[in-house]
Each structure stands twice: as structure tokens, then as C-alpha cells.
Amino acid sequence: MDRYFFKKLVLFIGSVYHLCILLALSIAYIIVFQFISITLLPENVTWIYSSSMQTLAALIALLPISYAYFLDNLDKESYENFDSYVLEKLRKDVYIEMMVVIIFALIIIVLNLFGFFLFQNVLYAFLVALFTIDAIALIALYIYRLFDPNRVKDILKEFDVSKKTDASQKIVLLDEFITEYLELETCVKDFVSNENDNAMVNDLPLYDIVDNLSKDFEELNEHYNDFKEIIFHRNNLIHNYNDTTVDYSKYSKMLDLQRLFNKFNNQFVQRKIFTNVTKINAIIDLALKEYLEDQQNIEDENKVSTDFKEDITTLLHSYFISDYYDTISLDEAEGIDFEVIQNNYSNKRLVGIDIKAISSKNIKAITTAFFKRLEKRFMYLFLINYDLKNNHFVVYYKTKDNAIKSFII
Numbered sequence: 001m002d003r004y005f006f007k008k009l010v011l012f013i014g015s016v017y018h019l020c021i022l023l024a025l026s027i028a029y030i031i032v033f034q035f036i037s038i039t040l041l042p043e044n045v046t047w048i049y050s051s052s053m054q055t056l057a058a059l060i061a062l063l064p065i066s067y068a069y070f071l072d073n074l075d076k077e078s079y080e081n082f083d084s085y086v087l088e089k090l091r092k093d094v095y096i097e098m099m100v101v102i103i104f105a106l107i108i109i110v111l112n113l114f115g116f117f118l119f120q121n122v123l124y125a126f127l128v129a130l131f132t133i134d135a136i137a138l139i140a141l142y143i144y145r146l147f148d149p150n151r152v153k154d155i156l157k158e159f160d161v162s163k164k165t166d167a168s169q170k171i172v173l174l175d176e177f178i179t180e181y182l183e184l185e186t187c188v189k190d191f192v193s194n195e196n197d198n199a200m201v202n203d204l205p206l207y208d209i210v211d212n213l214s215k216d217f218e219e220l221n222e223h224y225n226d227f228k229e230i231i232f233h234r235n236n237l238i239h240n241y242n243d244t245t246v247d248y249s250k251y252s253k254m255l256d257l258q259r260l261f262n263k264f265n266n267q268f269v270q271r272k273i274f275t276n277v278t279k280i281n282a283i284i285d286l287a288l289k290e291y292l293e294d295q296q297n298i299e300d301e302n303k304v305s306t307d308f309k310e311d312i313t314t315l316l317h318s319y320f321i322s323d324y325y326d327t328i329s330l331d332e333a334e335g336i337d338f339e340v341i342q343n344n345y346s347n348k349r350l351v352g353i354d355i356k357a358i359s360s361k362n363i364k365a366i367t368t369a370f371f372k373r374l375e376k377r378f379m380y381l382f383l384i385n386y387d388l389k390n391n392h393f394v395v396y397y398k399t400k401d402n403a404i405k406s407f408i409i
Helices: 003-013 016-035 042-080 084-117 122-146 150-159 174-193 206-213 218-222 224-239 248-273 277-295 308-319 360-374
Strands: 325-329 338-342 349-356 380-387 392-398 404-408
Touching: 003 084, 003 122, 016 122, 042 084, 042 122, 084 122, 084 150, 084 206, 150 224, 174 206, 174 224, 174 248, 206 218, 206 224, 218 224, 218 248, 224 248, 277 308, 277 380, 277 392, 308 325, 308 349, 349 360, 360 380, 360 392, 360 404
Parallel strands: 349 380
Antiparallel strands: 325 338, 338 349, 380 392, 392 404
16 A cells, blocks of 8 residues: 555545544443443344444445446546546545545454454444444545545645746736647647648647657657646646636747747758748749740740649649648638648648739739738748740749748749
């Protein structure tokens, strides 16, 4: 038996409810011993011992059944609402309390056996009866705690060691905290799925990802304790929101982890997919040059094909090929003509390309509005404009310092 077992034993046996029962039974025994004279026949004493043993034995037999029922309900309903650490602690605590009750009841049965064979004493029989009542009271406490709705809330409070809000700290609303928490979860899931199957993290909550995968990812393991603090605090906030406030220190840690894992994800893109915007420019350059070569056979060189967008996007599909991303275009794309989407949990939009054929005098205003409208949706944005008059393409893109540049094909 480990220290945790003895700690739970003391807490359970020493609960206010049980101490009150013990006090009441002790007072009853003292009153009977000092002021009341009870005369029982030997067969009455024997009946007390026998009834006590039979009652406790029947109740002990029911305890494993109640525990099995509890586990069945836990498996069916709670995984959607609680992280695995809560469920594991519930299982362990309920099991320990059941064993405490069983051991206590077995001790009372042994005392009954001693009395049955050795002591035909009325006061001893009365003492055994009081202990039997105490054991029944403990069983009642066990059953009550088995279905106590506040039990989970107490566990969440126990895991969340948070400071009281300092008046000098910024006040953070629950909705704001939860929004940033979901963003952190997405960042971490993206990080894990950048080079792995999305199914590895799709249905896992952040707690299970950190707990089960930290041994495989050094970056997760390095910040393991910070993750746990944030997760425990988030769960406590959700289920005990009436008497818990956001701990700003944990909120700050969460934002720091967001920035860190966003950095890791961007580094992955730059290392494995697109080193920089120049690499994308080169791919677009190849696709558009092939298109222009194909158009040389058209009789009227100054007439652009009505389905030129489809022709260009088809070429872009053939040039943007990688195991790390997929491409979609036209009707399948959202508000743009061509998209490169990373094969990770959030399907991060890497490249957005829009294709136009408008007058060069209007292109500047349109380009500025285009980048402003979509700059937050894509890591890299491009606008390709076909200059009909000069029969060439002008490709506009943004640099890291947000300057709009262009090149002609």
C-alpha cells in the first residue's frame, strides 16, 4: 500500500460526516454503559453477532457491483467532458474508498466472530452493534460520494494550484482565456501533425497529446509542466467558473507557448516546404512561362482565352506538388483562384494566388485591396495579372517587411 492509499484512508475515515457518526455512537455507548442496565439472553447476544455479520457480508458483496456500475457510466459519458487525468483519479479514489469500507467491515466481522465464540457479554455485543452501524454509515458515505456531482469539481480544484488575482494584474475574461487555449491546442496539433498522420491528434484533447506524446517530442517535453498548469487551470475554470478567476500568469504562459509553437510551425514550412517567397516565385514563373509558350500557337496573339484561369490553375496544380500540401482552385477555393493547403491538423493555408486580366492603370489599387483583405488568411499571397496589351504577366507579392513587389513574365 502506497502513501496515497493511507492519505485517502485518513481523509475518508476522518471526514466530518464520519467523525459526527462516531461521536454520536460513542455518546450512546457511554450512556448505556453508565446509566442503563440491559439484560439479554445468550441467544439474543448470539443473534446480534450473527445479524451483524450477515448484514455486513451482504453489503460487502454489493460494493464491487456498485464500483463496476460507476466505471461503466464513467466510460460511456465522461470522456467527452473531462480529460483522462480526472477520470483516472476518480477511478483510483473510488477504488481506495471501496477498499477502506470493505476492510473496515471485515474487521467488524472478525470482532463479531471473537464475540460469538469467546464473549457472551451484553456490553461487548452492544459495542459490536454500534461498530456495525458505523460500518453501515461508512458504506452510505461511499455510495453518496460515488454519485456526488461536486466530486469532479473538487478534483479539478485540487489539480489547479492558482494564485488569487492580484489587483495590479490585467483582468482576463473566461471567454478570452478559452479562445486562446483553443488556439494553443491548434498550434500544438499542427506541430505534431506536420510530419505525421492527422489521425494521431484529431480526436485527442491537449492533455492527452502532452501526456502521451511528450516522450516523442522534445519541444513538448521541455514545456511539460507549463502545459499541465494551463490545462488544469482551463478545466477548473470551465467547471468551477463561479468561484474561480483567470490566473494571469498562466494566461501569459499560454500566449508564450502559442508564439513558440507558431514559430516551430513556420520554421517547418520554411525548412521542408517553401524556404522563402523566392521559391514560390520560381514555381509560378515556370507555370506562367509554359502557359505563354502554349499561347504562341493561338492565331490572335492579343486575345486571351476565356478560360485562361482554368488553364493557368491547371498548370499551377502540376507544378505545386508535395507530400506536405494539397492544392485546390476556382470553385473549390474560398474567395481566391488557387490555394496551397498544408497537410496538417488545421489545414493551414500556405499560398493564395488570384488571377486577373485587368488594365494596368487599375491594378495598383486592386492589388493593395487584395493584400489587405487576405493577408491574415495566407502565409504567402500572390496576384497574377495578365497584361493583354503587352502580352505578359505581372506577378505581385508581399515581402517580409510588407512591401508589395512585382516581377514580369
